[in-house]
Amino acid sequence: MRRAPLLRCLLVLAAVAVLEALCRVGVIDRFTMPPPSRILEDLVRLLIAAKLYGAIVKTLTNVAIAFGLAATAGLAAGVLIHRFRLLREALDPLFATYYAIPVFAFYPLLIILFGLGDMPQIMIAFMLAVIAMIVNTLNGIDRVPNVLLKTARMAHMSPLETALRMTLPYAAPHLITGMKLALAYALIGIIGSEFIMSRGGMGFEIAFAYTNLDNAVMYPLIVLILAVSIAVNALIGRWERRVLARRGLR
Amino acid sequence: MTSKPSGDPRDDARRCAAGAGSTHARLRDVTKYFPVGRERGNGARSGSLHALGPLDLDLRRGEFFAMVGPSGCGKSTLLELLAGLATTSEGTITFEDQPVRGVVPDGVGVVFQEDASIPWLTVFDNIAFGLRRTKLTAHERNARVADALRIMGLHEFAGSYPAQLSGGMRQRVCIARTLVTRPRLVLLDEPFGALDQQTRLLMGEELLKLWRETGATVFLITHALDEAAMLADRIGVMSARPGRLLTVIETNWPRERDSRVVEEAAFGAITAQLWQHLRAESLKAIGRQDIRV
Numbered sequence A: 001m002r003r004a005p006l007l008r009c010l011l012v013l014a015a016v017a018v019l020e021a022l023c024r025v026g027v028i029d030r031f032t033m034p035p036p037s038r039i040l041e042d043l044v045r046l047l048i049a050a051k052l053y054g055a056i057v058k059t060l061t062n063v064a065i066a067f068g069l070a071a072t073a074g075l076a077a078g079v080l081i082h083r084f085r086l087l088r089e090a091l092d093p094l095f096a097t098y099y100a101i102p103v104f105a106f107y108p109l110l111i112i113l114f115g116l117g118d119m120p121q122i123m124i125a126f127m128l129a130v131i132a133m134i135v136n137t138l139n140g141i142d143r144v145p146n147v148l149l150k151t152a153r154m155a156h157m158s159p160l161e162t163a164l165r166m167t168l169p170y171a172a173p174h175l176i177t178g179m180k181l182a183l184a185y186a187l188i189g190i191i192g193s194e195f196i197m198s199r200g201g202m203g204f205e206i207a208f209a210y211t212n213l214d215n216a217v218m219y220p221l222i223v224l225i226l227a228v229s230i231a232v233n234a235l236i237g238r239w240e241r242r243v244l245a246r247r248g249l250r
Numbered sequence B: 001m002t003s004k005p006s007g008d009p010r011d012d013a014r015r016c017a018a019g020a021g022s023t024h025a026r027l028r029d030v031t032k033y034f035p036v037g038r039e040r041g042n043g044a045r046s047g048s049l050h051a052l053g054p055l056d057l058d059l060r061r062g063e064f065f066a067m068v069g070p071s072g073c074g075k076s077t078l079l080e081l082l083a084g085l086a087t088t089s090e091g092t093i094t095f096e097d098q099p100v101r102g103v104v105p106d107g108v109g110v111v112f113q114e115d116a117s118i119p120w121l122t123v124f125d126n127i128a129f130g131l132r133r134t135k136l137t138a139h140e141r142n143a144r145v146a147d148a149l150r151i152m153g154l155h156e157f158a159g160s161y162p163a164q165l166s167g168g169m170r171q172r173v174c175i176a177r178t179l180v181t182r183p184r185l186v187l188l189d190e191p192f193g194a195l196d197q198q199t200r201l202l203m204g205e206e207l208l209k210l211w212r213e214t215g216a217t218v219f220l221i222t223h224a225l226d227e228a229a230m231l232a233d234r235i236g237v238m239s240a241r242p243g244r245l246l247t248v249i250e251t252n253w254p255r256e257r258d259s260r261v262v263e264e265a266a267f268g269a270i271t272a273q274l275w276q277h278l279r280a281e282s283l284k285a286i287g288r289q290d291i292r293v
Helices: A003-024 A036-049 A053-083 A085-100 A103-114 A119-142 A146-154 A159-197 A202-211 A215-246 B009-017 B075-083 B123-129 B138-151 B167-179 B197-214 B225-231 B259-263 B265-285
Strands: B023-039 B045-060 B064-068 B090-095 B108-111 B185-189 B217-221 B234-238 B245-250
Touching: A003 A036, A036 A215, A053 A085, A053 A119, A053 A159, A053 A202, A085 A119, A103 A119, A103 A159, A119 A159, A146 A159, A146 B108, A159 A202, A159 A215, A202 A215, B023 B075, B023 B217, B045 B075, B045 B090, B045 B217, B045 B245, B064 B075, B064 B225, B075 B090, B075 B108, B075 B185, B075 B217, B108 B167, B123 B138, B123 B167, B138 B167, B167 B185, B167 B197, B197 B225, B197 B259, B217 B225, B225 B259, B225 B265, B234 B265, B245 B265, B259 B265
Parallel strands: B064 B217, B064 B234, B108 B185, B185 B217
Antiparallel strands: B023 B045, B023 B090, B234 B245
16 A cells, blocks of 8 residues: 555544544543444444435435536536636636535525425535536636647547547546535535435434434444445546546646 | 849748749738737727738648748747638638638648647557548558657557657657648648757658658748758748748758758858848847737
8 A cells, every 4th residue: 555545544543543542431421422333333233234225325316316417517517618708707706606605595495496305405416516517627628738629620620529539538637526526515415405304315314313312323324424425535536546647647 | 042132022022932833832911910908898809919921922732841930920820820720810821722711621730839649548549549530441540650650769659648758759749640641731830849959850850751752741830940951942031020921041952861961061051041031030029019009
């Protein structure tokens, strides 16, 4: 293992060990938080019991839908906005301040518009994720060297072909960053909205366990969300490293 | 060796720029203005910069023509107009009797000054990229790319990515990508700028060899007077911005030539003659403001 990832793992393990010690000696009481080793045990027990599979599948499916929509729409919107300078100039300040808007405040409106199903949660996650994708798509396309666009013209490539074979591949590192952020925002959007407007999903189960002081469910689910997020990010990170390595950037 | 100047410099330039053989590309009164200054509501700019022209030039079929001029005189702009990558503000350009206006004509290849290697493609795929629209079989395509790799000394790096190569090697990849398409008009914008002197001489020899083999017309833009003097049949000298053609110097080198022409006495004379024309223009180019508002 390379030194930086090894150090990262050691730091996380050290933090977990400190937490374990604080819980074991009673500095953190067991009603506030069980020791990490106990959380892990509870997680294994929950997974074996398979009681929460429905909630896990619902959350992850909604995250995947919101992420897929945001990545696709964000990419298409980014390409489109880049083509129209006036539109870009009009929208840039809005993108810069977008994350100051509390998207969750729109949930009553979204329930009126989309009903009580999963759609309002997906929409909140989408609204959070799509801007990250648009902004990173624009950043990536901005950096495409003019000489590569000239090369595309010399090769008689159509605008669509230029986008697919020159612009987007060049912008790929930025697109991947956009995807990583979009995934994080989609996860935050879905879990967050499950806390406030859902009758199912991991967010709802965490909120329910919290209300009932059920630490044996709440903490394992939090750990599971962390694990899923880290695993998916690691997968995208792997792809990113391959893309960057080809360009001599890593 | 050079056309004799007459009273009107414009007439001189027009006369000496006209080729004696059949004309491959013809430029007439080619002028370029770039919008500059504050942007108005309708997207237009408040002023314009007179970058080039009016300029007349006939490129003879199969000749090697080099263009030299002071920095910022519009050499690269001229090349882009000729390639169909930009449109003239005034004047006309024809290639093989067809007008060139903002669309790259078939049969024209360009090697740019900047690194145009495609970072996510291997050297082999970068070179083959130029052939993607041809109707060659995979075997023919691979053979052409292999030839280009050999000529450019890149055969050991066919599977490498541009980031793994030096700047000079990347430029050789770009040259190979253009030449592999066998264009009838090759436009070169300072293609050897990133190469060391020895490699420049050797690449110049390879270029001369390819030029002889393919019979293409070559239009080279360069800062290097010795490079122009070594490679070209004719050398155009441009004025400071707005770039106009001051004169055209004939080198009279035989078609079968290589870098050893630098040993000839005539080589020094040509270089000196170029500098004689360029010195005053280079001085003029420093600190000039030709913005017409």
